Structures are given as C-alpha cells and as structure tokens.
Amino acid sequence: MNAHASDAGVGVMFNGVLSDFLDRHPDAPDFLSVIPERFWNDLGRRAATRFVPLPDEVGLLDRLAARYPLVAHGIGLSIASASAFDLAHVRQLAQWHRRYRFRWISEHLSAVRVHTRITPDHHAGLALPIPWDDDMLQMLCERVSQVQDILGCQLLLENGVVYTPVPDTDMSEAEFLRALTRRTGCALLLDLHNLYVNSVNLDLSAFAFIDALDLGAVHEIHIAGGNWLYGAYLDSHAGPCADAVWPLLSYTAPRCPNLRGVTFEFHESYYPRLEVAGVLAQLTRARNAMTGKEGEQTCRSRASSAPLPT
Numbered sequence: 001m002n003a004h005a006s007d008a009g010v011g012v013m014f015n016g017v018l019s020d021f022l023d024r025h026p027d028a029p030d031f032l033s034v035i036p037e038r039f040w041n042d043l044g045r046r047a048a049t050r051f052v053p054l055p056d057e058v059g060l061l062d063r064l065a066a067r068y069p070l071v072a073h074g075i076g077l078s079i080a081s082a083s084a085f086d087l088a089h090v091r092q093l094a095q096w097h098r099r100y101r102f103r104w105i106s107e108h109l110s111a112v113r114v115h116t117r118i119t120p121d122h123h124a125g126l127a128l129p130i131p132w133d134d135d136m137l138q139m140l141c142e143r144v145s146q147v148q149d150i151l152g153c154q155l156l157l158e159n160g161v162v163y164t165p166v167p168d169t170d171m172s173e174a175e176f177l178r179a180l181t182r183r184t185g186c187a188l189l190l191d192l193h194n195l196y197v198n199s200v201n202l203d204l205s206a207f208a209f210i211d212a213l214d215l216g217a218v219h220e221i222h223i224a225g226g227n228w229l230y231g232a233y234l235d236s237h238a239g240p241c242a243d244a245v246w247p248l249l250s251y252t253a254p255r256c257p258n259l260r261g262v263t264f265e266f267h268e269s270y271y272p273r274l275e276v277a278g279v280l281a282q283l284t285r286a287r288n289a290m291t292g293k294e295g296e297q298t299c300r301s302r303a304s305s306a307p308l309p310t
C-alpha cells in the first residue's frame with residue numbers, strides 16, 4: 001500500500017451558510033472548493049457579452065482567496081454532451097484560473113446539456129449516464145486535451161451517479177477511466193458517495209470498483225451523504241457523510257499516492273442537520289480516515305451496510 005502525498009489536505013465545498021463556520025473554526029479546512037459558475041451570470045451564446053461577473057459573489061471569492069487555498073469544481077461544462085462542446089465556457093474558466101490560481105480544477109464526467117429545437121444548451125436537470133464505449137472515449141480524449149491546453153493545467157474528472165444500468169457498453173466504467181487518464185494525462189476526482197449510490201442502486205461492489213481503478217490517477221476524493229426516496233438512494237448531499245462511505249475512504253485514501261485533498265460536500269439546505277459542530281466533526285473524521293486513524297478493520301465490511309429505506 002502506498003501512502004498518499006504528505007501535503008494532502010481536507011477541504012469543504014463552499015456554500016453561503018459556511019461563513020459562520022469559517023469564522024469560528026478558520027483552521028478546520030485546509031482548502032475550500034468553490035463552484036466557479038456561482039460567481040458569474042452566463043447570458044447565453046448569442047449574448048454580446050456572455051459572461052457577467054456577479055459583484056457581491058466576486059467580492060466574497062476575493063475574501064475567501066485571501067484566507068484559503070481555493071480549488072475550482074465546475075458544474076457547467078457538460079463535457080460528455082456529444083451535441084455541444086462549449087469552448088467559450090472553458091476560456092471563461094481559464095480567465096478565472098489566471099486570476100485566482102486555483103490549486104486544481106475539476107469537472108464532472110457527465111452530460112447535462114442536451115440539444116433541443118430551441119437551444120443547444122438545454123439543461124437536462126440532472127447528469128445523464130454516458131456509455132462506456134470507444135466512440136465516447138475518443139471524443140472525450142480530444143476534448144480533455146483541448147480543455148487542459150486552454151486551462152494550462154491538468155483537469156480532474158469526477159465519476160458520476162447512475163440510477164439505471166447503461167446497456168451495450170464496450171467496457172466497464174473503471175476500464176474507461178483507466179483509458180481516459182492514460183491517454184490524456186488527466187486525473188480523477190473519485191466521489192465515493194457517487195460510487196456508493198451506484199453500488200446500492202445497481203447492486204455493485206464499491207470495493208471492486210476501487211480495486212479496478214488506477215489509484216495513482218486519483219488526486220481528489222469527495223465524501224457526502226444522501227437519502228432514500230421511493231426505493232432509490234439519492235446523491236442529495238443530505239447532511240453528514242453516509243456511514244458506509246467512511247470505510248470506503250479509509251480503504252481508498254492511503255492507497256492513492258498522488259492524493260491532494262478530500263472534500264466534504266453538503267447541500268446548504270441541510271445545514272440545520274449539521275450546524276457548526278457537525279461540519280467540524282465531518283472534517284475531523286475525514287482527516288483521521290486519511291491518516292489511517294479510522295482503522296482498516298471495518299474497511300471490508302462491504303456495502304452491505306447500506307442504510308435501509310426510510
């Protein structure tokens with residue numbers, strides 16, 4: 001087993017309710033992950049001036065950047081949408097990267113934009129599953145290389161959530177990710193809660209998936225919680241990290257030699273379930289898991305510890 005990079009830290013996905021937490025526990029996170037699309041308005045491809053910064057949000061970002069290392073976690077590129085590849089969006093992100101010098105930049109390996117008769121950029125409302133086939137791999141290799149050239153840095157891509165099986169794939173998701181990182185030099189953001197969601201809903205082994213990855217390509221890990229709705233387990237970021245994700249983190253983090261950070265994500269509407277003490281507890285537990293203090297004896301308890309539908 002390899003030890004992860006000694007400077008790997010613990011971070012939190014920033015949202016507005018965290019200001020109070022950061023004032024009271026400024027040293028709790030080592031870095032903040034920010035969603036860049038929250039700091040500008042995108043008026044659409046036909047607008048004369050497409051991207052308009054939001055002054056209040058930019059002021060907030062400036063203050064955060066003065067206090068913490070920032071990493072950018074994009075949500076709007078939709079790099080797997082065959083119908084559109086939005087290079088203007090990438091150039092906008094690159095412009096902000098030059099201004100804030102993000103420690104690293106990640107995006108989702110998913111398709112959220114779909115082509116309609118009205119617009120090529122209709123938002124589907126959730127990330128659509130993508131086929132793990134040779135055509136998709138070729139398209140993504142070309143796009144990832146272009147994105148990395150424009151950004152001037154490595155791109156991290158995050159594994160997504162799938163609520164239904166994807167038929168007729170040429171390879172497994174892990175095989176696809178290994179090929180993509182090998183051919184482009186991009187890295188992975190391994191979202192362990194996304195993986196857990198898939199393992200529950202599709203009856204897959206999360207540990208087998210982790211074992212099949214090239215863990216040297218994993219530079220960041222996400223942890224989060226979810227909830228049950230009508231028989232499906234959802235990636236809703238509902239409060240604290242799911243119990244079954246902690247063993248996955250303890251198992252995975254020490255095996256990632258190039259790991260740079262573990263980030264706790266929660267949706268701000270669930271802050272009343274967490275409050276200051278709850279967020280602090282998640283970050284402390286993540287730090288312990290990274291250093292092996294969580295203990296490996298529970299790591300192989302397998303996903304059978306899935307919470308029961310409530």
Ligand SMILES: [Fe+2]
Pocket residue numbers: 158191222265
């Ligand atoms: Fe995530």
